[in-house]
Amino acid sequence: xxxxxxxxxxxxxxxxxxxxxxxxxxxxxxxxxxxxxxxxxxxxxxxxxxxxxxxxxxxxxxxxxxxxxxxxxxxxxxxxxxxxxxxxxxxxxxxxxxxxxxxxxxxxxxxxxxxxxxxxxxxxxxxxxxxxxxxxxxxxxxxxxxxxxxxxxxxxxxxxxxxxxxxxxxxxxxxxxxxxxxxxxxxxxxxxxxxxxxxxxxxxxxxxxxxxxxxxxxxx
Amino acid sequence: xxxxxxxxxxxxxxxxxxxxxxxxxxxxxxxxxxxxxxxxxxxxxxxxxxxxxxxxxxxxxxxxxxxxxxxxxxxxxxxxxxxxxxxxxxxxxxxxxxxxxxxxxxxxxxxxxxxxxxxxxxxxxxxxxxxxxxxxxxxxxxxxxxxxxxxxxxxxxxxxxxxxxxxxxxxxxxxxxxxxxxxxxxxxxxxxxxxxxxxxxxxxxxxxxxxxxxxxxxxxxxxxxxxxxxxxxxxxxxxxxxxxxxxxxxxxxxxxxxxxxxxxxxxxxxxxxxxxxxxxxxxxxxxxxxxxxxxxxxxxxxxxxxxxxxxxxxxxxxxxxxxxxxxxxxxxxxxxxxx
Numbered sequence: 001x002x003x004x005x006x007x008x009x010x011x012x013x014x015x016x017x018x019x020x021x022x023x024x025x026x027x028x029x030x031x032x033x034x035x036x037x038x039x040x041x042x043x044x045x046x047x048x049x050x051x052x053x054x055x056x057x058x059x060x061x062x063x064x065x066x067x068x069x070x071x072x073x074x075x076x077x078x079x080x081x082x083x084x085x086x087x088x089x090x091x092x093x094x095x096x097x098x099x100x101x102x103x104x105x106x107x108x109x110x111x112x113x114x115x116x117x118x119x120x121x122x123x124x125x126x127x128x129x130x131x132x133x134x135x136x137x138x139x140x141x142x143x144x145x146x147x148x149x150x151x152x153x154x155x156x157x158x159x160x161x162x163x164x165x166x167x168x169x170x171x172x173x174x175x176x177x178x179x180x181x182x183x184x185x186x187x188x189x190x191x192x193x194x195x196x197x198x199x200x201x202x203x204x205x206x207x208x209x210x211x212x213x214x215x216x217x218x219x220x
Numbered sequence: 221x222x223x224x225x226x227x228x229x230x231x232x233x234x235x236x237x238x239x240x241x242x243x244x245x246x247x248x249x250x251x252x253x254x255x256x257x258x259x260x261x262x263x264x265x266x267x268x269x270x271x272x273x274x275x276x277x278x279x280x281x282x283x284x285x286x287x288x289x290x291x292x293x294x295x296x297x298x299x300x301x302x303x304x305x306x307x308x309x310x311x312x313x314x315x316x317x318x319x320x321x322x323x324x325x326x327x328x329x330x331x332x333x334x335x336x337x338x339x340x341x342x343x344x345x346x347x348x349x350x351x352x353x354x355x356x357x358x359x360x361x362x363x364x365x366x367x368x369x370x371x372x373x374x375x376x377x378x379x380x381x382x383x384x385x386x387x388x389x390x391x392x393x394x395x396x397x398x399x400x401x402x403x404x405x406x407x408x409x410x411x412x413x414x415x416x417x418x419x420x421x422x423x424x425x426x427x428x429x430x431x432x433x434x435x436x437x438x439x440x441x442x443x444x445x446x447x448x449x450x451x452x453x454x455x456x457x458x459x460x461x462x463x464x465x466x467x468x469x470x471x472x473x474x475x476x477x478x479x480x481x482x483x484x485x486x487x488x489x490x491x492x493x494x495x496x497x498x499x500x501x502x503x504x505x506x507x508x509x510x511x512x513x514x515x516x517x518x519x520x521x522x523x524x525x526x527x528x529x530x531x532x533x534x535x536x537x538x539x540x541x542x543x544x545x546x547x548x549x550x551x552x553x554x555x556x557x558x559x
Contacts, residue, residue, distance in 0.1 A: 011474070012474065012503075012504060013470075013471065013474040014467050014468070014470035014471035014473075014474055015467075015471075036463075036467075037499050037503075038463065038466050038495075038496035038497070038499040038500055039459075039463045039466075039496075040418055040456075040459040040460075040463065042418045042420070043418070043420070043423065043459060043460065043463055046420070047423065093475075126426065126427060127427040127428075127471075128427070129427065129428075129475060131474075131475055148425065148426065148427060160379075160426055160429075164426060164427040164428070164429060167374065168375075168427075168428075170373065170551070171366075171368060171373035171374060171375050171551075172368065172373075172475070172476075174368065174369050174370075174371070174373065175369065207379075210379070210380075211377065211379070211549075212306075212360075212361070212377065212378065212382070212549075213305075213306035213546075213547040213548060213549050214547055214549065215545075215547045215548065215549070215552070
């Protein structure tokens, strides 16, 4: 592509390779959904095409919902890549353990507010791990990686979205998982209101109980 | 063969599902015996009561064989370990009864072991890995786990049925039969080799979780419509189901930044799945480790080895606390032996 100089590869994920590049003298991120050789070619093409088209649409919708996301500059469905804004900041995954209790609580509240805004607007993120949250140098929180997202109003989908985040906290940030998730839910409640939050908390519990070998499911 | 007088011998009993297994291992990680006898249902899946009846019938024979293979007497044993859960109640209780009786008779300590953790620990021992991300796929489990601050944490899992369950149910619907030495999954894999026409079916990945029930329904529906060759359906079902677990394993790998992938459980026997994961490992510059089949399927040696690990860090299970735990998630158990 013209005027595109790749500076360095930042991350190689399950979905895409993320690189930092220079494009018309501007620093940008290239999210390239490369062929996954382990997948059947037909399945691979379908997944990559669907997500490459779908993700920018959701990122744009998220902006309308008031959730900071990187701005999309270009979508290329021949090479299955997206060129988007580079956000200078830190991944929440690395940031959370370094913060003081109060700072962490504040950040989690903020995370909850953003997720609340998404859900209120009818969007599901689909992969709410702390790897997919960036706090920029001006203290603004961004959500990234909407490749598994969907437009959905169902309680079930919202419940799964939050359940995955809760389990992510437990597996990655076990030392403060419960407190942090509580803070997330108060931020969520602040946006979406208490009655709905009560419903969703019940839903999350229901989803947890559905899991395999959950002790609490034992008949009393 | 037993030689050192000071060696600690642990006998482990595995009976969570269709296999009754007895293994004997030593402190140094040597497996002296690993004997198993599997229950094969006449039709349908595992009937818990019938499986438990089978276990009770073969128990003493399997115990004798294991002691013979190890070349030791029961009085040489220092420890009895048993799989305390998760699994099928009647099967678990049969194994636990044998374990309690042995421990009480020999007057040696008893250790209850979590079945899923035992899979990971024997896998690490047999593949020389230290801190892997583990994909554990079997008839009852689909878990992506890794060690983090004191426990094995669950990074991803199935939201409904297990991968092996999905493949088994489809195989039975297709009229395949479980024969001694040829599980349903192997029969399905063989048919899939002759498939070449890819049939698209639901691919469900939610973050690091997967769901197979929709895929199974779709595959069974297509099977009944008789529009496609069975080989093509087997092939496509494997391709889609395996791609799902591969994607979430890769995601967990990228998230945790671990350097080893460990594949275990009954479905680990599948060559296609092994190959797919090895490609991911290569792509990320990490090692791919497949647990040898004898230790990947349910076996007594894994229970014996994990029992030893636990015992050496001070874990014992008094008989009055040795009730089986049908529901016992991997992330509920403290792991004092990893520091």
